[in-house]
Amino acid sequence: MVTINVKCRFCQQTSAVSKYGVGHGGHQRYRCKQCCRTFQLEYTYIACKPGIKEHIIELAMNNAGIRNSARMLHISVNAVVRTLKTYT
Ligand SMILES: [Zn+2]
Structure with a gap:
């Protein structure tokens, strides 16, 4: 698993965030291992x-x-x- 420097939207954690495939709009999706939530940096919607x-x-x-x-x-x-x- 690759860990990148992305801040979690929910818990503000940076170290626990890893890539999690691609969202519906084609944007990179991320998953936070700390709070187990997924989010994107950019949204189409x-x-x-x-x-x-x-x-x-x-x-x-x-x-x-x-x-x-x-x-x-x-x-x-x-x-x-x-x-x-x-x-x-
Ligand atoms: Zn988090």
Whole structure:
């Protein structure tokens, strides 16, 4: 197994991250041995990017409509609805 210098998105660990094949969009996928989660550095699908979920929630708190939020973040209405459902 090759270990590269990639920081884990979830536990901020650098030493435990190794390559884990390629994601659907053709980007390199990584797996953290520390927390056993997989992630990518680049995503084809914007709604999967780190920080987007927080953004959706923030917009919802500020009374931005679902359609508005989706348009502002360039993601689908379904992605917004799904995210809000898992957090409420
Ligand atoms: Zn981790």
